[in-house]
Structures are given as structure tokens and as C-alpha cells.
Amino acid sequence: MLDFLEKLFSRDDSSSRQKANDRLRLVLTHDRLGTSEKLMETLKEEIINVIMSHVEVDGKPEVNIIKEGRRSALDISIPLKGR
Amino acid sequence: MEKNSEGQVIVVTSGKGGVGKTTTVANVSSALARLGYKVVVMDLDIGLKKLDLVLGLENRVIYDIVQVIEGECTLKQALVKDKRFPHLFMLPAAQTRNKDEITPEQVKQLCKQLQEEFEYVFIDCPAGIEQGFRNAIAAANSAIVVTNPEVSAVRDADRIIGMLESNNFKDIKLVINRLQNDMVEAGDMLSINDLTEHLCIDLLGVVPEDKNVVISTNRGEPIILNEKADASPAFNNIARRITGEEVEFLTFEDPSFWHKLKRSLFPGR
Numbered sequence: 407m408l409d410f411l412e413k414l415f416s417r418d419d420s421s422s423r424q425k426a427n428d429r430l431r432l433v434l435t436h437d438r439l440g441t442s443e444k445l446m447e448t449l450k451e452e453i454i455n456v457i458m459s460h461v462e463v464d465g466k467p468e469v470n471i472i473k474e475g476r477r478s479a480l481d482i483s484i485p486l487k488g489r
Numbered sequence: 490m491e492k493n494s495e496g497q498v499i500v501v502t503s504g505k506g507g508v509g510k511t512t513t514v515a516n517v518s519s520a521l522a523r524l525g526y527k528v529v530v531m532d533l534d535i536g537l538k539k540l541d542l543v544l545g546l547e548n549r550v551i552y553d554i555v556q557v558i559e560g561e562c563t564l565k566q567a568l569v570k571d572k573r574f575p576h577l578f579m580l581p582a583a584q585t586r587n588k589d590e591i592t593p594e595q596v597k598q599l600c601k602q603l604q605e606e607f608e609y610v611f612i613d614c615p616a617g618i619e620q621g622f623r624n625a626i627a628a629a630n631s632a633i634v635v636t637n638p639e640v641s642a643v644r645d646a647d648r649i650i651g652m653l654e655s656n657n658f659k660d661i662k663l664v665i666n667r668l669q670n671d672m673v674e675a676g677d678m679l680s681i682n683d684l685t686e687h688l689c690i691d692l693l694g695v696v697p698e699d700k701n702v703v704i705s706t707n708r709g710e711p712i713i714l715n716e717k718a719d720a721s722p723a724f725n726n727i728a729r730r731i732t733g734e735e736v737e738f739l740t741f742e743d744p745s746f747w748h749k750l751k752r753s754l755f756p757g758r
């Protein structure tokens with residue numbers, strides 16, 4: 407019984423199930439976008455460049471891919487310089 | 490049985506081959522027929538048909554779906570009646586033809602006719618995402634995606650769900666087949682939760698890994714006829730949920746869970 411509880415509460419990060427979940431998370435995000443990791447990186451960079459060439463930003467704009475259910479979204483955060 | 494509204498057309502699909510589409514179609518349709526519904530199964534795995542064998546109806550096939558479409562026989566002549574379940578019929582696939590010899594439009598026409606007579610029309614979809622898949626989804630208004638708790642099967646399932654969504658399917662449900670609870674507990678298999686979280690669709694049922702599936706298939710008998718088999722209640726529950734009945738997801742549909750629990754609670758017995 408103790409064994410059972412231990413298994414229930416310990417999250418073994420090296421288990422093959424955990425590995426499968428991590429790999430699936432990555433691969434599904436990219437499959438759904440229909441694009442490769444490399445293209446995503448280029449996209450991020452270009453978006454940031456476009457923004458920085460038009461407005462004055464405070465710090466570095468962040469572009470991330472976030473998951474909302476079966477959809478992915480680009481989450482863009484741009485800290486603008488105060489006047 | 491009286492029937493006044495149009496029947497439901499359900500496509501069973503997966504992307505990856507060999508995950509259990511045909512097994513699911515055979516058993517869920519048998520279970521529904523046993524509950525008294527009028528059910529027809531349409532085998533669209535043209536060129537690689539298996540449904541007739543799994544149902545044990547291979548010796549009764551005379552005509553096939555391509556012959557119906559080409560007008561060599563009527564739809565009624567091609568339907569094979571299952572003697573064990575008086576409400577179950579099968580429209581066989583052609584074995585010596587190609588998947589691209591029929592079109593989505595022709596499948597739609599056939600389904601329209603079948604919907605008038607039957608309450609449930611099941612379509613056994615071939616693996617892949619080519620012409621055979623397009624034919625299979627053309628006439629369906631809901632979809633069952635079958636997957637295994639395994640990365641490659643889940644990836645293909647995700648792709649299929651995406652394609653169904655872009656074809657305006659609103660009713661897409663998941664069947665997880667070949668789950669092994671002991672492996673999940675040991676951290677060596679994706680769990681039910683893992684799968685529904687990745688795929689983000691509603692769960693219709695979970696079928697455990699069960700040697701009896703192979704034995705039943707050898708005999709050409711649906712596994713739901715073997716009350717002792719672990720997979721049997723799983724398929725029955727899926728059938729009942731399809732009719733709209735709320736069936737609890739007890740024990741992950743795995744009777745061995747109860748055996749284990751009983752053993753740990755009452756070790757003496």
C-alpha cells in the first residue's frame with residue numbers, strides 16, 4: 407500500500423511516460439502550427455524586428471507560442487517606453 | 490422497429506494503422522444491435538478489407554460496395570445480415586479494387602439511403618489521410634478517433650482531429666484502445682488523462698489491452714459475446730454512451746482494477 411501511495415505522489419521525471427508527454431507536447435505544438443521549430447524562431451525574430459523598427463520599446467519584446475485547447479496562439483508582449 | 494428520423498453516420502478513424510478501428514466498429518456496432526438498434530457497418534477499407542473477417546461474415550459476402558456504386562447490384566442485395574444480431578448489417582468493401590475508384594459524393598449518396606433505414610451507420614475508415622479517408626469522412630456527421638497510448642498513435646490522432654475540425658466536424662470523440670493500467674502505474678505508459686490533455690477532445694471510452702481480442706478475432710466472433718473478457722464491458726459502455734446514456738467511467742473500464750483493489754483490501758480472500 408505504501409508503495410502504491412509513493413508511486414501516486416512522486417512524480418518521476420525520468421519515467422518513460424514523462425518523456426513521452428514532454429516529446430508529445432513539443433511535437434504536437436509544431437504539428438498544429440504546420441511549421442518547424444526553425445521557422446518559428448525566424449518568425450519570432452522578424453516580428454520583434456518589425457516592432458522595434460516602428461516603436462520605441464523598453465527592454466526586449468517577448469514572442470511566445472502558447473496553447474489554448476487545441477489551438478496555439480502567438481503571445482506577444484511589448485514593453486513600450488513611457489513618455 | 491419504428492424509425493422516423495434520419496440515422497446517425499459515424500466514421501471511425503485514426504490516421505495510424507492497426508490501432509483498433511475495425512475492432513471498435515465490429516464490437517460497438519454489435520453491442521448497439523444487441524441493444525435493439527438498427528445498425529449497418531460500411532467497410533471503406535477498399536483493397537484491404539478486414540471487417541468481414543472480424544465480424545465472421547466473410548463467407549456470406551456476395552456483392553461489395555463498388556458493385557453497388559457501379560450498378561451491378563442493388564444496395565439491398567449487397568447488405569449482409571448478421572445471424573447473431575438480427576439488427577446488424579454489413580456493406581462489404583471490395584478487395585480487388587482501389588480506394589480511388591469511388592468518390593466522396595458516391596459515399597454520401599449511399600449513406601443517405603442507409604440513413605433512411607438504419608439508426609446508426611458506422612464507417613470503418615482505412616488508415617492514412619488520402620482518398621480513402623476523404624471518402625470515409627464525406628458523409629459522416631460525427632467521428633470516433635481511435636488511438637493507442639503511444640506517441641506515434643497520438644501524433645496521428647492529433648493530425649486527424651485537426652483535419653476533421655477543418656472539415657467542420659463538431660462531434661469528435663476519443664476512444665483509447667489497448668491501455669495497460671499496470672504499465673501506466675509503473676510510469677511506463679501514457680495515461681487516460683495524458684491523452685485527453687494532449688488531444689483536447691471528449692473521451693468516449695477506454696478499452697484495455699486484452700488477449701481475448703485476438704482469440705475472438707480468430708473465431709470471427711465479436712468480443713462482446715464473451716462476458717468474461719476485459720474488453721467486453723468497455724465496448725458495451727461505448728455503445729451505451731453513443732445512444733446518449735450517461736455511463737460512468739468506472740475503474741477506467743478495467744475490471745482488473747477491482748480485482749487488485751479487492752486483493753489489497755481483503756488480502757485473505
Ligand SMILES: Nc1ncnc2c1ncn2[C@@H]1O[C@H](COP(=O)(O)OP(=O)(O)OP(=O)(O)O)[C@@H](O)[C@H]1O
Nearest residue numbers: 506507508509510511512616667697698699702703
Ligand atoms: N484491446 C486490444 N487488445 C489486444 N489486441 C487488440 C486490441 N485491439 C485491437 N487489437 C489487435 O490489434 C490488431 C489491429 O486491430 P484492428 O484491425 O482493429 O486495427 P485497425 O485500426 O482497423 O487496423 P487497419 O489500420 O489495418 O485497418 C488486431 O490484430 C487486433 O486483434
Ligand SMILES: [Mg+2]
Nearest residue numbers: 510511534539
Ligand atoms: Mg481496419
